[in-house]
Amino acid sequence: MPMPPPIAAVEEAASPSLSSGVQLRGVVKAYGSTQVVHGVDLDIADKEFVVFVGPSGCGKSTLLRMIAGLEDITGGQIRIDGRVVNELDPSDRDVAMVFQDYALYPHMTVFENMAFSLRYRGVAKAEIRRRVDEAARILDIESLVARMPRQLSGGQRQRVAMGRAIVRDPRVFLFDEPLSNLDAKLRVAMRTEIKRLRERVAITTIYVTHDQVEAMTLADRIVILNHGRIEQVGTPEEVYDTPATVFVASFIGAPPMNLLPARQEDGTLAIAGGAAMPRIGAAEGRALLAGIRPEHLVPAGTPGTLPLIDARATLVEPLGSDTLVSFEVAGTPAIARLPPRSVRRAGEMVPLAVAADNIHVFDQQTGQRI
Amino acid sequence: MVVICVLMLIPFYWVLKTSLTGENIYAYPPAIIPVDPHLFNYVDVWYMIPFPRYLLNSVIVTLMAVCGNLLFNTAAGYALTRDFPAKRWVVLLLLSCMLIPFQATIIPAYLITSWLGVLNTHLGIALPMLSTIICIFIFKASFEAVPRSLIDAARIDGLSEWRVMVRIMLPLSKPAIATNVILNSIWSWNAFMWPLIITRSPEMQTLPLGLARFLSVMENTTGALYAFVVLVLVPGLAIFLMAQKEFIQGLTSGATKG
Structure with a gap:
């Protein structure tokens, strides 16, 4: 960006x-x-x-x-x-x-x-x-x-x-x-x-x-x-x-950036366990990591975003100003920073979305940004 | 604790009591309280033998030994906290030297002293006591307890290695200094064999030699003998009492962190 x-x-x-x-x-x-x-x-x-x-x-x-x-x-x-x-x-x-x-x-x-x-x-x-x-x-x-x-x-x-x-x-x-x-x-x-x-x-x-x-x-x-x-x-x-790099993405930011395994398939970014996102620039079939900051995961239906996943909350941490919700995407742990009181307890289903511009793509092998 | 302290003090009390009375030490039952105490024995010691001369010699030799130890031990101790080639071997050499009894080094020490031309001098008496290995390691432990960042700060402030030692390390190592002063004072004050070997004239003899000489010429003066012993003991005790807090800290520095 x-x-x-x-x-x-x-x-x-x-x-x-x-x-x-x-x-x-x-x-x-x-x-x-x-x-x-x-x-x-x-x-x-x-x-x-x-x-x-x-x-x-x-x-x-x-x-x-x-x-x-x-x-x-x-x-x-x-x-x-x-x-x-x-x-x-x-x-x-x-x-x-x-x-x-x-x-x-x-x-x-x-x-x-x-x-x-x-x-x-x-x-x-x-x-x-x-x-x-x-x-x-x-x-x-x-x-x-x-x-x-x-x-x-x-x-x-x-x-x-x-x-x-x-x-x-x-x-x-x-x-x-x-x-x-x-x-x-x-x-x-x-x-x-x-x-x-x-x-x-x-x-x-x-x-x-x-x-x-x-x-x-x-x-x-x-x-x-x-x-x-x-x-x-x-x-x-x-x-x-x-x-x-993946290291910078995971080091800067708290909670750290979510790094979800993905692939370039048919001109889209296919996130394992999630929806396909429009994406171009990487070779077909290449192993990638889709990086999404916790604050960029928003409730589904937010204007300008695309649905990503229906996540089941595994941990809910209310901080007052916002709520941290942990979940898994195809076995990969992830976290979302959502508005306060939007999720009450673990086990709730949380439909999440993300704006395509807020997805960072890294080469899984080299760790470099694409 | 009080009982142990009292038991430890009994010999000192007995020596002091006898020096003030001159009573027969084999008398039974012994008198606990001194009977008719007086200071004549001290006057006798002062005038019957050249006690002031012995005292002066002991003071000069002790001062030389203490100053030499502070100078050489601090430099050696500081060097051992720095990295240099073969440092491990130097430490090993120093430690192994501690295993050699002093008696085994007397002949080479005598030859070296003779070669330097300082036989029968104060410097000759003090020479083998100018540095002691155990005290080098006391300084080393003390210097190692000084945070590394203080040395770094001093280097950035513009201090040379020598000044780092003098301006930063030594002021922070008062317990080690006190330990060095006490131990070396006592060792050189009580030294007998080396001064006996190295001195030829009565004018160069120190207090322990004077005591032996006194014993040989004054056989039946128990009170004077004990007065002599008190006079020999007092300076060492005074130094210890003045610096005992730092002395104990010095012996235990490096034993615990922080």
Whole structure:
């Protein structure tokens, strides 16, 4: 589905200059004979907010640590603002990093934590004071600067960690799952905080998370990684509306996209256990997967849709705003997000329909979008 | 617990009591409460033998040993937390060295000390005690308990390896430092055999050697002998009492997560 460019920053990101931002060229990481990052190519524009997202072990944190200089690069090239940084120490790359566990020095006050790197860079005392005060004001932690980290809550610690990064005024911010240690409520609050911070401090940012909601809400562009390879790069809308692979389709979105076995037969898309949908473009008889988002399954009879299946509900989960209904299509589990109170209990028959435009078709063998 | 503590303290009390009275230790029934206590035995010890000189030598040697241990053990302990070629073999070598009794190393140690020209000097006495393997591993365990992200943050902040150790690792390893200070103070304070071998002049002798010398010349002065023992014990006890909390933490660090 064609998508309009959402924001100006993304348009700028589409043609990044080699003299600014971050460029990865064929970046490889191997531990002994085990390769964990396989030739990643990526251009991140100046002041762009890019989120690396993927399941545990996909190589997103390793990639971030390679950009930071905390991991050696086995192959390829990393450029920051046009300068190759492969052999540079972390401190010479002009990057600041926010860690999952905050990494605040426990034996120093909040002020000392924030001022620590500036002292080692020979910044004048008055300038250090000015920068720390400014960062504390931005993050609303002015009253905490004399405290020790152990006297702070998780959210306050995370703010201090961000403050420590801000005072550096670096070329690139790196966030390594910064909200993972917070409880659900605080995570939402801090996500908003980061979004606001992003608007006030315009610096190239690379943010790693396994939480797709964080990725969708924060990113200018999302980089979806799997097994050390980039599956797709795009704006949140692009990766949601036109997932490039089965992996992206199933990873982005909650509940995930339904993937139903199908075949191209007589110019139609024959979904196993369901109705035939008009579809062209694939070879006859080819094994396919029809991807339908739960919210695109609607009660039969909705204008602009075609009947798909009369499903028997196996599980009904009322969420208040809508109801999740689980069912099976020829043995394949599927889920629909229906209006509230449209289905009351398991066992009810639910006639479902879908608009032809909302069906994503993937090659079952390669997993690629068709 | 209280009963065990009292039982443990009885020998200390007995030594202190005898040093203050000079009574016959074989007397029966023994007097529980000191009778006519006085400090003359301490005065005798101070003036009859060169006790201040022994004390000064012990203090100098102990300070050298403690400083040497803090310097070398922290560096070695930190190195063992980093990856380097043949690290496993270095660890194995250090552990296997712990199996060799000190007595078996006395002759090579003497020859090395002689070759360095520091026989009969404070440095010569302190030399074999400048680093102890068990304390290297205490520092290693302590450094390994420091979260990896703190080291990463320090590296991004611009600290060299040496500064990471001094500014981040050491301030977070106070229990390990206290353990090193206590153990090495006690070991070097009580060292007898090596100082006996290495010293030639009475002016270089330490307190344990002085005690032996005292025993050989003062046979019938039980009170003075016990006063000497008290004076030898007090500094070690004082250091232990000052740092016992950190000492216990240091010995158990790395035993539990978090």
